[in-house]
Amino acid sequence: MKIELLKNAFRGVTRQEEAALAALAIVPRKRRELPVASTHFDTVNEAPVVERAELLALASKIFDPQRMERDEAEGLIGLLQDAGVLPKKDGRFLRWQMRAGIEQGAVVDLIAFARAMMPASPRKDDVLELLNDIAGRRYQAAS
Numbered sequence: 001m002k003i004e005l006l007k008n009a010f011r012g013v014t015r016q017e018e019a020a021l022a023a024l025a026i027v028p029r030k031r032r033e034l035p036v037a038s039t040h041f042d043t044v045n046e047a048p049v050v051e052r053a054e055l056l057a058l059a060s061k062i063f064d065p066q067r068m069e070r071d072e073a074e075g076l077i078g079l080l081q082d083a084g085v086l087p088k089k090d091g092r093f094l095r096w097q098m099r100a101g102i103e104q105g106a107v108v109d110l111i112a113f114a115r116a117m118m119p120a121s122p123r124k125d126d127v128l129e130l131l132n133d134i135a136g137r138r139y140q141a142a143s
Contacts, residue, residue, distance in 0.1 A: 055083050056130075060137035065110040070098055073108045080130065090127055093118065111135060 063076045077094055080086035094110075097117045102108055111131045118124040 052083075052085060055085065056133055057137055060134045060141065063134065064138060065131045065135050066112075068108055068110065070102050070104060070106055070108055073098060073110045073113075076110065076134075085130060086127065087123065090118070090123055094127075 059076065059079060063072060065073075065076065068076070074095055077086065077091045081088055081091040094114060094117070098108065098113070101117075102113075111128065114124070114127050114131060118127065
């Protein structure tokens with residue numbers, strides 16, 4: 001099975017398959033950017049399609065954006081980037097600012113950090129909304 005997955009990872013994508021993937025609304029953005037063997041890979045591995053609400057609910061159970069260590073904050077940023085809900089550019093910017101200004105074991109309020117460090121833009125509002133949604137779900141689960 002591992003050999004089959006390896007072969008599929010290097011298999012070229014036909015134009016028809018690429019057009020079909022681009023037309024599907026449920027395909028995550030990451031798959032449209034790099035559609036190598038995506039359909040076959042997903043069927044072999046039975047990869048689930050995770051909705052945004054489910055992802056945020058899971059993240060709220062694991063992470064507390066208002067109180068976490070720097071490594072945990074970078075892990076949350078990585079999770080949100082991999083899921084396609086946080087743009088890579090914003091994630092790289094936040095990670096770079098964190099590594100430059102915060103020590104390894106220090107406790108971070110990621111919401112306040114993003115509010116202070118990111119330049120004013122609609123993307124900043126989206127990032128803050130995402131982090132506030134995770135914190136809100138944590139608060140709802142605790143009460």
